[in-house]
Amino acid sequence: MTRTKQTILVADDDEDFVAMTKILLEAQGYEVLAAGGQKEAGKLLAGRSVSLAIVDLMMEHEDGGFALCYHIKKKDPAIPVILVTGVTSETGLEFDAATDEERKWVKADVMLAKPVRAEQMRREITRLLAGKD
Amino acid sequence: MNELRVLVIDDELGMRLGAERVLSGLTIDLPDVGEQVRFLVAQAESGEEGLEKIAAAVPDLVLLDHKLPGMSGLDVLDRLTADKRDVLTIMITAYASLETAISATKRGAYDFLAKPFTPAELKAAVRKAAHHVMLQRQARRLAEEKRQVRFQFISVLAHELKAPLAAIEGYLRIIQDRSAGDDQAAYDHMLDRSLVRLEGMRKLIVDLLDLTRIESGQKQRDLKDLDVREVARTSIETLLPSARERNIAIRLHADAPVVLSADRGEIEIILNNLVSNAVKYNRDGGQVDVTVRADEQSVALEVRDTGIGMSREDLERLFQDFVRIKNEKTRNILGSGLGLSTLKKLATLYGGEVSVTSEPDVGSTFTVVLRKRPDGQEDAHATRDDRRLAAGN
Numbered sequence: 001m002t003r004t005k006q007t008i009l010v011a012d013d014d015e016d017f018v019a020m021t022k023i024l025l026e027a028q029g030y031e032v033l034a035a036g037g038q039k040e041a042g043k044l045l046a047g048r049s050v051s052l053a054i055v056d057l058m059m060e061h062e063d064g065g066f067a068l069c070y071h072i073k074k075k076d077p078a079i080p081v082i083l084v085t086g087v088t089s090e091t092g093l094e095f096d097a098a099t100d101e102e103r104k105w106v107k108a109d110v111m112l113a114k115p116v117r118a119e120q121m122r123r124e125i126t127r128l129l130a131g132k133d
Numbered sequence: 134m135n136e137l138r139v140l141v142i143d144d145e146l147g148m149r150l151g152a153e154r155v156l157s158g159l160t161i162d163l164p165d166v167g168e169q170v171r172f173l174v175a176q177a178e179s180g181e182e183g184l185e186k187i188a189a190a191v192p193d194l195v196l197l198d199h200k201l202p203g204m205s206g207l208d209v210l211d212r213l214t215a216d217k218r219d220v221l222t223i224m225i226t227a228y229a230s231l232e233t234a235i236s237a238t239k240r241g242a243y244d245f246l247a248k249p250f251t252p253a254e255l256k257a258a259v260r261k262a263a264h265h266v267m268l269q270r271q272a273r274r275l276a277e278e279k280r281q282v283r284f285q286f287i288s289v290l291a292h293e294l295k296a297p298l299a300a301i302e303g304y305l306r307i308i309q310d311r312s313a314g315d316d317q318a319a320y321d322h323m324l325d326r327s328l329v330r331l332e333g334m335r336k337l338i339v340d341l342l343d344l345t346r347i348e349s350g351q352k353q354r355d356l357k358d359l360d361v362r363e364v365a366r367t368s369i370e371t372l373l374p375s376a377r378e379r380n381i382a383i384r385l386h387a388d389a390p391v392v393l394s395a396d397r398g399e400i401e402i403i404l405n406n407l408v409s410n411a412v413k414y415n416r417d418g419g420q421v422d423v424t425v426r427a428d429e430q431s432v433a434l435e436v437r438d439t440g441i442g443m444s445r446e447d448l449e450r451l452f453q454d455f456v457r458i459k460n461e462k463t464r465n466i467l468g469s470g471l472g473l474s475t476l477k478k479l480a481t482l483y484g485g486e487v488s489v490t491s492e493p494d495v496g497s498t499f500t501v502v503l504r505k506r507p508d509g510q511e512d513a514h515a516t517r518d519d520r521r522l523a524a525g526n
Contacts, residue, residue, distance in 0.1 A: 014296055014299075014300060016303070016304065016326050016330065017299070017300060017303070019323075019326070020300075020303045020307055023307060023312060023313050023319065024307065027312050027313070058292070086292055086295050086296050086299060114295070114296075114299040115298070115299035115302045115303055116303075117306075118306060118307075118310070118312065
């Protein structure tokens, strides 16, 4: 039985984060759509669908990640979104996606702080994609 | 219009009513601090009652009689000091006793007024105190704004320093776990990228130190007559190797030496920043034109490139700390986002300014105008303001 590869969108203006995430995900058998920013991600998403999205909070604009999360969930609320950020406590931007209430306005299912450990990323992706194909 | 709360503590009804009558209709104009002040007056007939009222709502100013039944004026003063109340006190003494005045001032009174006093004397004393209160408020507001700006700067700085660390750490872990399999080229690429990120981090730290030195004003400025054309020449030579790599030509336009009394290090930072940006954000095979001009009052440095240019939206954000224009064209260009902030701060030291015109895909022109005598009228004004605030503390 052949199973089509699941596709994951990775959007970050830090090209190194995109590159290393791509390496790690491809090693686990996912197909990766890499985007260097919010606009590019939007264009890629217009053409095809993805199983999951990994989005950086700060891209071209300070809250570019929020906007992209919103866009993805609006298109299909069932797509799990992982919001990644290098800023947490320092900026006073203290929020999380741990409760339903928070997930309602932060349009993401999980938030991870950079640097994201490969193991942690793998665990969250597996959990979010469980039962989907 | 500001409203200052005044509490009159005196056992003599006539005194309390008199003070209230003089102050309630009064508006004091403080043109040098740019404020107008009105007064809201409350009364207390003993020290004990006064302290109760102060505990309930701290006034800005207390007119305090020295000789009170029960607690004396000095006792009240001691309590205010012990409780660290942020309130100015004008001590009212029954006769012009120098000892009482000195003793009150030592114990924290701001000023004193000798009985009997005329309404004009009361107004003058209150005016002086109001001036002090307003200055203190302004100084506090400024300090708070500064604190906010600094907090924001440090937050973004932390982000900018953590980003390369995260990238390098991530690559090292992949290399450690051999997560990219047997593809040797992939590992080489990760090592190259790690070195690039380290270089970017080093540049950020160097720029940050430059900026901090300029902002702190601690760097000894060495102002001498120097030829700006010659500094421009040196700056171009420094950047020529990186320009040649991408086949970019740099030309200097200046007919004669341009003399300016300036700190050579500062002019070098300005020119290096401008020329290095013009190379970085140029297209391969492009051109950079550096023009040095002077007139009676000022020297203008103009650097024009044939690069990627900027949109109107980008231009508006350009001079903010750490702002880097991020798009597909700038993705592989290294920078700290501090160069132009530094440039702007340096230009201010010369009473000058930085302007920019740009067109996407055609190029940008940055012009820095430095005044030959920056210590003009505006500067003298600024110094006076600083002194005034220092006195207010």
